[in-house]
Amino acid sequence: MKLLVIGSGGREHAIVWKMSQNPKVTKIYACPGNAGTQSISICENIELINIDDIIEFAKKENIELTILGSEELLVAGIVDKFKENGLVAFGPHKAAAILEGSKAFAKEFMLKYGIKTAxxxxxxxxxxxxxxxxxxxxxxxxxxxxxxxxxxxxxxxxxxxxxxxxxxxxxxxxxxxxxxxxxxxxFLTGVEASILSIYDGKTILPFISAKDHKKIGENETGLNTGGMGVIAPNPYVTNEVLDKFNKDILEPTLKGLKEENLKFCGFIFFGLMINEKGVYLLEYNMRMGDPETQAILPLMKSDFVDIIIAAQNQKLNEIEVEWEEKNSCCVVAVSGGYPEAYEKGYEIKNIENIDNLLFLAGAKNNDNKIVTNGGRVLNIVAIGDALDIARKKAYNDIEKVDFKKKYFRRDIGIVK
Missing domain, CATH: 3.30.1490.20 (ATP-grasp fold, A domain)
Known part of the structure; x- marks a missing residue:
């Protein structure tokens, strides 16, 4: 199989890393990718900007499956255009992508189908x-x-x-x-949770839960970011919480998707708030979350490509995803000044000394050096039999990495 992954973040590095483990996959292209995707032997980065050029490339190279990390392209209708050209893009068509593209539309959808929300x-x-x-x-x-x-x-x-x-x-x-x-x-108080899932038009199959840390500062202070770290599974997502999620959110979402004819094969991200009154839906994303993907995929024992193929064949109701009975901790290192103004082009040193998983994000190759190229620069992901073990391993590694104006939170995964 030849695959195409569209995006340039840590999520896309993790997706390429996981997909490259499938023996049927012989070539992966990352568009535009980053220094991390480029480091995987069967992956090649390509620079294509507009949808038409991406489609022409996919046709020429006989790409069998395209995975999208870019919300902008989903909202622009790239999946519809792939289908018109006889190609497979795994994600929502334009009409369904608006569940992420418009928070107002998403809230109206939640209200219409009795989905518990603020x-x-x-x-x-x-x-x-x-x-x-x-x-x-x-x-x-x-x-x-x-x-x-x-x-x-x-x-x-x-x-x-x-x-x-x-x-x-x-x-x-x-x-x-x-x-x-x-x-x-x-405003809802409580504990946030992320549940990524895969959808085939008939069935929504949830993955294990995660807990994102959105704010730039420790103890969840300061500005919102794209995510400063994540742990999986989320210790606050109990069986009781999952039951409420299924009843109050997942099942009515599935009903709404079917009734509105928003059937597609792709991912659905549920952003949740858990409190004494129940489980509330904060938002939908119509793709894999970042940095949740980086923490979840290393715990997935099942083959990721095979799961996606099952979704394409509308057979998610016939499979069960297997997970490691372990914990993961992902810590994100960012450029100083993020999420506002920050500088690029600083050399990233000592990554060869990392003992755990490294997923690069805002990083590119420049004259045989890896340099910073974005706000969120890299992700260290460690696995442990217990959360505190995973945390310790991740923080040991992130201390080793060195680049000018490096910043990271020191409280990722602290459970109170």
Whole structure:
């Protein structure tokens, strides 16, 4: 098999790493990939920007399966265009991708199908949104409705904070056109959880749970990021929580997808909040999560490509995914200044001394050196029989890695 993976992050490095273990896979292309995908012997990085060029390449090289990490391309309808050209892209068609592409649409879908979620209102008018801030309780959550690279969610402790957030999103265009419409949402307290799943149009098959750490600062302080680290499985996701997830979220989601004719073969990411009132759905992503993928795939005993093929054949109801009975801890090293302004081009040293898994993200090869090329630079992933063992191994390794202005959180996986 010849495969294509679209994206350039740690998620894509992890996906290529896992897929390369299937003996039927002879060649993988990463578009554009990074220094990590380039280091895998059967993988070649390619530089293609627009959908038409990607399609022409996939045709020419007889690509049998394409995996997408890019939410922008999904929302732009790349899966539909692949299908029109007789190609297979594993992901939602344009009509289903809007569940990630528009938080307002996703909330309406949740409400329509009785999916447990926080109360909300949506606005495309700045003055109306600002007036609504006088009527609600605080804290509250302000979300840019469109895609914002995981950073378009602001928790506002006061009315003044909320007014600033609404102005920055809607008038100052902090997140570009993603903020043309916003969602103002009830603030939920509790513990967050991520459940990645695979969908074949008939069945949603959940993977093991994970716990992401979104904020830049320790103890979940500061700005939202694309993810500073993750552990799997999530210690707060008990059998009771899974039962509530299935009943209040997964089953009504499946019902809604079928009734709205949003049938596709791909991944669905459920972002959850767990508290004393139950399990709430915060958001959908229509692809593998980052950095959750980096923590989950190393625990997957089953073959990842075979699972995807089962989904393509609508046979997920016939398989069971096997998992290592262990824990993983992923710690992300970022460029100083992220998630706002940061510098690139610093050499990354000592990665040859790492004992555990390394998934590169914002890193590229430059004159036979690996240099920083993004905000989230790399992921160290360690596996242990217990979470504290995995944490210790991951932190031992991340201390070894050296690049100018390196920053990482020191509290990933601390369970209180």
């Amino acid at each position: 109360a909300y209102k949506k606005f495309d008018n700045y003055k109306a949104a600002k007036k609504y801030l006088e009527e609600i309780e605080y804290p509250t959550v302000i979300k840019a409705s469109g895609l914002a690279a995981g950073k378009g969610v602001i928790i506002c402790e006061t009315k003044e904070n909320a007014e600033t957030a609404v102005k920055e999103i809607m008038l100052d265009k902090k997140f570009g056109d993603s903020g043309n419409e916003i969602v103002i949402e009830e």
